[in-house]
Amino acid sequence: MDKTTKYIVAVAGVVILIVIGLFFTFGRNPNTKDKDIAPSKTSNLAQYAPRDSFVTMTKEGDIVGDDKHRAVRITVTPTERRIDILAGYDGFVERSQTFDNTQAAYAEFLNALERAGFARKQTPRYKKPDGVCPLGKRYYYELDNNGDKLIDTWSASCGKAYGDFGGTRTVRKLFEMQITDYGKFVRGVRL
Structure with missing residues (x-):
């Protein structure tokens, strides 16, 4: 092999390695779920809109x-x-406000939650939220259908892997947006 051929083979080898590296770095299909995320039993949340169901998000403050x-x-x-x-660890209702909703609005909300990963679960770093993230926030997510808790997950502000909730932060924002003047209502509440 002469010098020119060796040079061309070396450059081709480097280019192939770069392409393979780029493929592994950026070539992952964004629709593919992570290995640690389990498929949901509730793949279509909107099916619960006409039923006796409700969804809940609870944001709990520092310990x-x-x-x-x-x-x-x-x-x-x-x-x-x-x-x-809610006041104290027993969850005494200190203050409350209720707004009307419609079945159509609820169905749309459930569709948005589904797209944000509300029903997605992951393998947690900790099985239970007790004592986790003591200086941060813990979030609890539930879907109840006629007394059956179909979704019961949690996450923490200290890191995504702390709980079994596999969705995005958009879920929290979607819940907050359901409450008219949310910011005013929670003003002064120290979590």
Whole structure:
């Protein structure tokens, strides 16, 4: 082999390695689920819109004394949207506000939740949320259908792998957007 042929083979080898590296870095199909995310039993959340169902997100604050502990719970049903400020670890309802809802709005909300990964689960770093992320927030997500809890997941602000919730932050924002003047209602609540 002469020098020119060796040079061409070396350059071709480098180009092939770069292409393979780029494929593994950027070539992953974005619609492919991560290995640690289990398929959901509730693949079509909107099917629960005409039923006796509700979805809930609870945002729980720092682990502090019972008198200072607060949580915000948002519950959405086919007929109402409700926000509760919960006091203490026993969840005494300190303040609450309810808004009307329609079945069509609820179905649209469930569709948006599905696209944001509300029903997606992952293998958690910790099995239970007890004591996890003591200086941060813990989030609990539920879907109840006629008394059966079909989804019961949680996450923490300390890291995505802490809980078994496999969805996106968009889920939290979607819940907050269900409450008219959410920011005003929670103003002054120390989580």
